[in-house]
Structures are given as C-alpha cells and as structure tokens.
Amino acid sequence: MHLSLTSLVVVLCMVAVAPVSGIHKARTFRVDLETPPEQRWKRVLQEYDIEVFRKLAKEVIDTFIPKILVPSLNALISPLDEFIPEPYAAEIKGIAKTSGLGVGEVVGLNIVYDVTAFCTSIVAEDTQGNIFHARNLDYKVTGELKNITSVVTYYRGGLPEYTTTSFLGQVGAFTGMRPHEFTISLNERNQGSIEKNLEALFESLLLKRGTLTSFILRDVIATKRNYQEAVASLAETPLVAPVYIIVGGVRPGEGVVITRDQKHADLWRLDVKSGRWWLLETNYDHWVEPPAHDDRRDPGNKAMMKVGQANINERTLFEVLSVHPVLNNNTAYTCLMTAARPELYDTVIRD
Numbered sequence: 507m508h509l510s511l512t513s514l515v516v517v518l519c520m521v522a523v524a525p526v527s528g529i530h531k532a533r534t535f536r537v538d539l540e541t542p543p544e545q546r547w548k549r550v551l552q553e554y555d556i557e558v559f560r561k562l563a564k565e566v567i568d569t570f571i572p573k574i575l576v577p578s579l580n581a582l583i584s585p586l587d588e589f590i591p592e593p594y595a596a597e598i599k600g601i602a603k604t605s606g607l608g609v610g611e612v613v614g615l616n617i618v619y620d621v622t623a624f625c626t627s628i629v630a631e632d633t634q635g636n637i638f639h640a641r642n643l644d645y646k647v648t649g650e651l652k653n654i655t656s657v658v659t660y661y662r663g664g665l666p667e668y669t670t671t672s673f674l675g676q677v678g679a680f681t682g683m684r685p686h687e688f689t690i691s692l693n694e695r696n697q698g699s700i701e702k703n704l705e706a707l708f709e710s711l712l713l714k715r716g717t718l719t720s721f722i723l724r725d726v727i728a729t730k731r732n733y734q735e736a737v738a739s740l741a742e743t744p745l746v747a748p749v750y751i752i753v754g755g756v757r758p759g760e761g762v763v764i765t766r767d768q769k770h771a772d773l774w775r776l777d778v779k780s781g782r783w784w785l786l787e788t789n790y791d792h793w794v795e796p797p798a799h800d801d802r803r804d805p806g807n808k809a810m811m812k813v814g815q816a817n818i819n820e821r822t823l824f825e826v827l828s829v830h831p832v833l834n835n836n837t838a839y840t841c842l843m844t845a846a847r848p849e850l851y852d853t854v855i856r857d
Contacts, residue, residue, distance in 0.1 A: 529854050529855065529856060529857065530854065530855050530857070531852070531853070531854055531855070532655045532656055532657050532671065532839060532853040532854065532855055533553070533655075533656050533657070534656070534657045534658075534659070535549075535550045535553070535656055535657070535658050535659070536658075536659055536660075536661055537550065537658055537659070537660050537661070538660075538661050538662075539660050539661060539662045539667065540662060540663070542596070543592065543593035543596035543597045543600065544596045544597070544599055544600035544603070545600055546593075546597055546600065547597060547600055547601050547604065547677075548600065548604050550656065550658070550674070551601065551604045551605055551674070552604070554654060554674060556604075556605050556606065558650070558653075559605055559654060559674055559675065560605060560606060560607055562647075562650040562651070562654065563605075563607055563611055563612070563615050563675060564611065565647065565650070566615060566618055566647050567611060567614045567615060567618060569646070569647060570618045570622055570704070571614055571617075571618060571704065572701055572704070575704060575705065575708055578708040578712060579610050579613065579614050579617075579708070580610055581712060582610070582613055582711060582712070583608075583609050583610045583613065586598065586599065586609060586613070588714070589711050589712070589714065589717075590613070590711075590717060590718075590721070591717055591721065594616075594677050594678070594717075594721050597677045598612045598613060598616065598677060601675055601677070605675070607675075612675060615675045615676070616675070616676055616677060616678060616718060616720070617704070617707060617708075617711075617718065618704075619673060619676050619678075619680070619720065620678070620707070620718045620719055620720050620747065621694060621703045621704060621707055621747055622645065622646065622694065622703075623643055623644065623645050623680065623692075623693075623694050624644040624645070624693075624694060624788075624789050624800075624836065625641055625642060625643050625644055625680075625691070625692075625693040625694065625788065625789065626641065626642045626644075626693075626786065626787070626788050626802050626806060626827065626832050627639075627640070627641040627691040627693055627750070627752040627763075627786070627787050628640050628641070628752075628784060628785070628786045628787075628806070628810070628823060628826065628827070629689075629752055629753070629754040629761035629762070629763075629776065629784065629785050630761070630776075630783060630784035630785075630810070630815075630818050630823065631758060631759070631761060631776055631778055631783050631784070631815070631818075632783075632815060632816070632818045632819065633815050633816050635757070635758035636844070636846065637754045637755055637756060637757070637758075637760055637761055637844065637845070637846065638754070638818060638819065638820060638823055638842070638843075638844055639689040639691065639752070639754035639761075639842070639843045639844065639845075640820070640823040640824065640826075640827055640840070640841065640842045640843070641681060641691040641693075641752070641827075641840070641841050642827050642832060642833060642837050642839070642840050642856075643671075643680060643681070643837070643838050643839050643840075643841070644834065644836040644837050644838065645836060645838050646836060651673055651838050652838050652839070652855045652856075652857065654673055654674035654675075655671065655672075655673060655674075655838060655839050655853065655855055656671070656672055656673075656674060657669065657670075657671050657851070657852075657853050658670050658671075658672055660728070666685065667684075667728065668682060668683065668684045668685070668727045668728055669682060669683050669685075669848070669851055670682035670683075670724065670727065671839065671841050671853045676720065677721070677724070678718055678719075678720025678721040678722075678723060678724050679692070679720055679723045679724040679727060680692045680720060680723070681841050681843075681853075682723065682724065682727045683727070683843045683845055683848060683851050684727050684728075684730070684731075684736075684845065685845065685848035686756060686845060686846065686848065687730075687731065687732050687733060687736075687755070687756065687845055688730075688732065688733040688736045688753055688754060688755050688756070688760075688845050689753070689754045689843040689844070689845045690723055690726065690727060690736065690740075690751065690752070690753050690754075691751075691752045691841075692719060692720065692723055692749055692750070692751055692752075693749065693750040693751075693752065693787055693788065693789055694749060694750075694789055695747075695748040695749050695750050695765070695766070695767075695789060695790075695791075696789045696790055703747060706746075706747065707746050707747050710746035710747070710768070711746060715744065715746060715768070716743075716744045716745055716746040716768070717746065718746065719745050719746070719747060719749050719751075722740070722743055722745065723740075723751070726739050726740060732755075733753065733754075733755030733756065733757070733760045736753055737753055737762055737764070737773070740753065740764055740766075740771075741764055741766075741771040741773060742771070744768060744769060745766055745767070745768050745769075746768065747768075748766060748767045748768070749766050750763055750764065750765055750766070750787050750789070751763075751764040751766060752764075752785070752787055754843070754844075754845060755845065756845050756846040758778070759775070759776050759777070759778070760776070761775065761776035761785060762774065762775045762776070762785070763785050763787045763792065765791060765792070774792055778815075783815045783818075784810050784815075784818070786803060786806045786807055786810060788800075788802045788803050788806075790803070801831075802831055802832045802834075805829055805830070805831060805832055806826060806827075806829065806832045809825070809826040809829045809832070810826055813825070813826065820842045820844065820850060823842060824840065824842060827840050828840075833856060837856045838855070838856065839853050839854060839855050839856060840853070840854055840856055841853040841854075
C-alpha cells in the first residue's frame with residue numbers, strides 16, 4: 507500500500523510511534539524553464555509576503571556570515587557570472603529584483619544554505635528490490651524557514667522535468683528527483699566550525715575552484731539521464747566544500763552515500779547480499795563514531811532494524827524519521843522520494 511505523507515499523519519497518530527502534531531504539506535509551485543532565468547522565480551516570490559522574506563534573509567545572513575567575510579561577499583557580486591554559473595547568476599539577479607534584496611544578499615543566502623544544514627538521509631531497498639529515499643532537513647534558523655519551504659517542479663514544453671524541495675531564494679537543490687531515474691539529497695559534512703567552512707567556501711569561489719554544491723546537484727538532476735551518470739558526476743565533479751550526497755535509483759542495488767571533499771570521493775553502496783539493505787547518513791563519516799552530543803545515527807539505525815527489510819516502505823521510513831532525536835526541534839521538513847513512482851514525492855513541514 508502506498509500513501510502520501512499527508513495521509514501518514516492519521517496512520518502515525520493511530521499507532522503512536524512518535525509525536526507528529528503540526529504536520530502540514532509544503533507549498534507546491536511550477537517553474538517554467540522556457541521563461542528567461544531572471545523572471546523564473548517572480549511568480550513564486552509573489553505568492554509570499556516579500557517583506558517577511560526580506561527580514562528572514564537578513565536574519566539568516568547576519569546570523570551566519572561573519573562581518574570579516576562581507577567584503578568577500580561583495581567581491582562576488584560584479585561581475586556575478588564570473589563566480590556563479592548560469593542560469594543561477596541570472597536567477598539570483600531576478601530574485602533580488604523582485605524581492606528588493608541586494609544581489610549580494612541573495613548570493614549570501616544561497617551560500618549560507620549550502621554549508622549550514624544538518625540532516626538525516628536514508629536510502630533503502632525492500633525485499634522486492636524497490637528503492638526508497640527519505641530525509642529530514644535540520645536547520646538552526648528553523649521557524650521562519652518552515653514557512654518558506656516549497657516543492658518546485660520544473661517544466662519544459664508543458665511537461666515536468668524534475669522536482670526539488672527548496673527554501674525560498676534558494677536556486678540550487680538539497681533534495682530532488684529526476685522522475686523514473688534517481689533521487690538525491692545533500693547533507694552537510696561536519697568538518698569544523700561554520701565560520702571555517704564559510705571561509706573555505708568563499709576562498710574557493712573567489713579563486714574559481716568550483717561552485718556551490720547545491721548548484722551542482724540541480725545541474726545533475728536537470729541533465730543526467732540515469733542513476734549511473736548521476737553518481738559518476740557527483741563523485742568526480744570538483745566541489746568547494748565537503749559534503750555527503752545520497753543517491754537512490756530505480757533498480758536493486760541502486761543506492762549510495764558519496765562522502766566528498768573538494769576532490770575525492772568515498773562510495774558506500776547498498777549491498778543486500780551483505781545485509782546492507784539500507785544506508786543512513788547524518789553529518790559524520792560513516793566509518794567513525796558520531797559524537798555523543800549529536801547521535802542521530804544509532805537511534806535511526808535501531809529503528810531501521812526494528813522495521814526490517816520486508817516492511818520498509820514510505821510509511822515506515824516516515825516513522826523512522828519521526829524517532830527522537832532523528833526528529834528534533836531543528837527539523838524543518840521531511841521528504842520522501844521514490845524515483846520509480848514519482849507521484850509519491852512529497853514534503854511535509856515538521857512543526
């Protein structure tokens with residue numbers, strides 16, 4: 507039986523597996539890829555309170571970007587397309603124009619989103635060889651971000667090409683799906699303080715060593731035609747920051763956690779024959795113990811073992827992502843994806 511995440515609310519309340527009060531669906535929008543990039547997000551932005559969005563953007567930037575890095579941020583603005591590839595530079599300019607934010611502020615917003623999100627992602631294979639992919643996205647500035655979380659489906663020629671879950675103002679992707687081919691989620695890789703991560707990212711952008719990982723993920727979702735192409739690209743493309751990229755496909759065995767630094771990749775794959783029918787990634791290398799103060803891995807793995815491979819589906823994955831502390835006060839949203847059944851793509855806000 508397949509249920510939408512919204513339908514799961516009633517089921518979970520009945521079985522009482524975890525607190526689920528305040529769940530509601532993320533808003534959904536269409537973006538036309540045949541519209542000029544500077545105009546693509548205008549209709550989406552106009553559906554929100556622009557003043558509230560401006561206030562949130564400034565709060566996020568002031569919270570995370572140290573004043574010492576502001577000159578570096580300003581250096582990225584002109585000419586923007588030297589540091590940020592198209593169509594993202596043009597989309598950022600369009601968001602700035604429509605919202606009344608400065609171009610540098612929208613750039614800063616995308617940079618902050620790229621390096622400050624804590625997450626739990628799971629890719630799993632059931633006994634029939636079906637692949638399921640789910641994630642919680644945790645963020646320090648959670649309250650307002652919940653209000654600007656959107657599911658965006660990109661269309662070309664009137665037909666859907668791919669879908670992402672994004673925060674308003676974010677032109678890259680943390681979470682997304684190419685229907686009938688693959689799903690992707692991005693987890694921040696904890697390599698020290700946020701300030702150090704931001705400094706390294708700014709340096710890489712200014713020296714033109716790469717671009718934001720969220721832009722690369724959207725590129726892959728938009729242009730790669732199957733799981734193998736997506737994994738190869740995500741393992742080989744130079745990055746500006748260390749991350750984890752979790753990919754799910756449509757065939758048995760198509761699931762991987764790619765642990766990345768700027769140049770190198772470690773691939774941890776599903777292997778049912780070895781008993782590895784699921785992979786769970788938080789924000790720490792899977793081969794080392796997670797820190798005691800942020801151990802979402804062990805409770806998540808125990809919940810997966812309790813469910814069992816024969817019972818894994820979108821309902822039970824949602825239950826796992828509702829176990830404390832996998833679900834916590836910083837969880838902004840939960841998304842469940844199954845590329846083989848794209849109609850199941852759904853994102854709910856966790857209040």
